[in-house]
Structure formats: structure tokens, C-alpha cells
Amino acid sequence: MTSHTPSDRRLELIATARHFYQQGWMVGTAGNLSARLPDGSFWITASGRSKGELLLSDFVRIYPDGKEESSADLKPSAETAIHQVLYTLFPQAQACYHVHSIEANLVSRFVVGDSLPLPPLEMLKGLGIWQENPCCVLPIFANHLQVSRIATEIQERFTINLPQVPALLIRDHGVTVWASSCETARNYIELVEYIFRYMVAARGIWGDEGNNN
Ligand SMILES: CSCCC(=O)C(=O)COP(=O)(O)O
Ligand SMILES: [Zn+2]
Numbered sequence: 001m002t003s004h005t006p007s008d009r010r011l012e013l014i015a016t017a018r019h020f021y022q023q024g025w026m027v028g029t030a031g032n033l034s035a036r037l038p039d040g041s042f043w044i045t046a047s048g049r050s051k052g053e054l055l056l057s058d059f060v061r062i063y064p065d066g067k068e069e070s071s072a073d074l075k076p077s078a079e080t081a082i083h084q085v086l087y088t089l090f091p092q093a094q095a096c097y098h099v100h101s102i103e104a105n106l107v108s109r110f111v112v113g114d115s116l117p118l119p120p121l122e123m124l125k126g127l128g129i130w131q132e133n134p135c136c137v138l139p140i141f142a143n144h145l146q147v148s149r150i151a152t153e154i155q156e157r158f159t160i161n162l163p164q165v166p167a168l169l170i171r172d173h174g175v176t177v178w179a180s181s182c183e184t185a186r187n188y189i190e191l192v193e194y195i196f197r198y199m200v201a202a203r204g205i206w207g208d209e210g211n212n213n
Helices: 009-023 080-089 102-107 122-127 147-160 182-211
Strands: 032-036 042-045 059-062 095-099 115-118 136-141 167-170 174-179
Touching (some): 009 032, 009 042, 009 095, 009 182, 032 080, 042 080, 059 080, 080 095, 080 147, 080 174, 095 182, 102 174, 102 182, 122 182, 136 147
Parallel strands (some): 136 167
Antiparallel strands (some): 032 042, 032 095, 042 059, 095 174, 115 136, 167 174
């Protein structure tokens, strides 16, 4: 049995998953959360677990060399490769959160290309964009059945072009953020989901022009 302390990162992930579940962003088994430990390993949600009622035993520890403490009925998230790529690309990242919202899926179809222009909302400051009337885009990736293909495309694109914000969108799937703490990652998810809700509402009011700067 794995021991844990009051500061066990899994407790924070459990509480955050419950909060996201209550928002409708981790319905059923959707989404996955991970948090790094001082030795460079990370805890990630086990695949296929109900995210609204996670237990300490619903996590898998992944080590820097790729080794994992899994078993037949405890497999790491199917999207672990995406978390691994993001932790490698952004060594300062301590948490990586991925959720599925209806709004994220809707806005992922607002453009056909691989970048989603974001409206110049004050909320962008929370994602690190401190500019007046900013022109900011969110990278979009295709939702391949083979998750390793998504991870490779993230790695290839971000090696050449760093994203403006610590977030990426997988089309018809959901958003992923990474941050230097669990608290910040939770805030990032809330901020991007607010922006997505705004974009959907703006399109309902103003049509295609609704999200232009
Ligand atoms: C019903 S969700 C489909 C898989 C997915 O996209 C996801 O985020 C959850 O997968 P996991 O293996 O992490 O449970
Ligand atoms: Zn997913």
C-alpha cells in the first residue's frame, strides 16, 4: 500500500476533479489530471475512473524514465503521453489538467485551421497576456484515435512555435492546460472555460463577427 501525507498531491487532484465534475467538465470518466512530485515523477488519474468520485487508489505514478506503477486493473490515463510531452517541453510545469466541456468542443469548430483567435478579454491577463487589445490565439490539434499521434504533433509544433498561452485545444475533444502549481492549473482551466463560454454566447448574439477583435 502506498503511504500518503496530508500534502499528498492526489488529495488536491481528487478535490479538483470533483469540482470540475460539478461544473460538467469531467462528466463520467472524461478528462485526466496530473501533478508532479519533487523527484520528477507525477501522479496521473487512472484510465476510465469516474472523475467525480476519485479515490487515492485511482492514480498511477509515472517516473521520469517512463516506468509506471500500474496493474491489470489500474492503467494510467490513455492520454498520459500528452502529459509527458508537456512536462518535457515545459520543465517548470507542476500540474497538467485536461477536461471536456461542451463549449470547448463548440469553439474548436469555429475555425478550420490550427489556431483559434481568442477575444481580447480582460480574463486573458490570468493566462499571462498583459497587452492592450491583445491578438492571442489558442493552438488547436486534430483529435487522432491514436493518442501518441496527438502527443507527437504537440511536441513537434511547440518545439518550433511556443504557444502564447499555457493551453491547447484538441478539436471535438477538450482543452489541456499546464502550470507551475495545481492551484494555477485549476485557475487556467476556469479562465479558458470562461473564455469559451463567452465565445459561444458572443456567436449566438453577433454571429461570426462576435469573436473578432
Ligand atoms: C469518455 S472520455 C474518453 C477518453 C478521454 O478523452 C479522456 O479524457 C479520459 O481518458 P482516461 O483514459 O484518462 O480516463
Ligand atoms: Zn480527453
